[in-house]
Amino acid sequence: MSLPAAALADGKGALTLGAYSSPKPFWERGARLDEFGINAVLVGSGAIDDALLRRARAEGARVFAEFAAFNGSGWLKDGRHSDAWPVDETGKPSPKQTWFLGVCPTNEEFLRWRLAELEKLVSRYSLDGVWLDYMHWHAQFEDPQPGLPETCFNASCLERFRRDTGLHVSGAADILGRHERAWREWRCSIVVDFARRVRAVLARHAPKMLLGNFQCAWRDDEHDGARRRILGLDLPALAKVFDVLSPMVYHGRSGRPVEWVRQNVEWLAATVGGVKVWPIVQAWSDPHGHKVSAGEFEHALRGGLSGGASGVMMFTIGAVAEDPEKMDVLKRVYRGLAA
C-alpha cells in the first residue's frame, strides 16, 4: 500500500511516526528509536523521567506525555471523595463499567487537583506535548459491548446546569423529560471547558507544547449517537481546542475488522477540520481474546495513516517489542515512510 497523497501534504518528513507507552521494553531488546524510524514517543505521565527524555531525544524522538483527565479510580478509591462519584438518573452512584470508573466532571476539587498535577508535570519536564486521556463522562467505550450509563445528576451537576442554562429543573426525570437537548449540549460544553482550562495551563507554563487528545473512535451515528449523547464529546468543538486528535482505533478490542481503521480515520479527517489526526492502532494481543498478527498490525498501521492523517502510533510499543515479526513490520513501514 502506498502512502495516500493527503498524508504527504506536509511533506514526508512531517509525518509523526509514533510509539505509545514507555519505550523501555523496546530498548531492552537492544533497539534504537531512530533505527526504526520512530520520531515520537507518547508515554504515561507517571513513567516520564529525565533519563527517558534524554535517551528518546538523543535518538531523534519528540516526547509527549499522556495525562489522565476524568479517570476517577484513584480519587474515589476506598470510599474517598464520594461527592465526586458519578450519579445516575435514579440518584444512585453509577457503577464501574468493566475496568473503567469515571468521575463527576463538575467536581471542582477534583478538577483543580488534575490541573495542579498537570501544572507540575509541564513545569518539571520540558516536553513536546500533552495528550489528554479519559476525557469524557463516565462510560466504557473500549469494549465491544459498551457500558453507557446516564450520568451525572449529583448536586454539583444539577447546580451547574441550572446556573449555566438558567433553566429551572427539579432533577433527572425533569431534565430528561423536558430539557434533554439542552442537557446533552451542556454536558458537551463541560468537557470542552475542561480542555480549555488545560490549554490555559499550557499557555502559562509551556506555550509551545502540543495539546492532543485520545478520542473515542465512534462515528456520530454509532450506538445511537452515544459519543455525543453519553460520552459528551462534540468533535467539532474539541477540534477548536486541540492541536491533534488521536482516535483509539483498537480494531481487535472493539470487535471490528482491521479495515475499520482506515474507514474510521477517513471519516474523522473528513468530519473535523483544522486539527491534526494521529490515530493510535492496536498491536497488542489480548491473552484472553483477539490475537493481532504481524500482518494485521501492518494493515492497521498503514490504515492509520490514510485519509488525511499526518501521524500514527501503536498500542503498545511493548507489544511490538515482544514479537520479532511485529518489530520487522514496524521497521519496514516506518523506515519506508521516513526515508
Ligand SMILES: [Zn+2]
Ligand atoms: Zn456530577
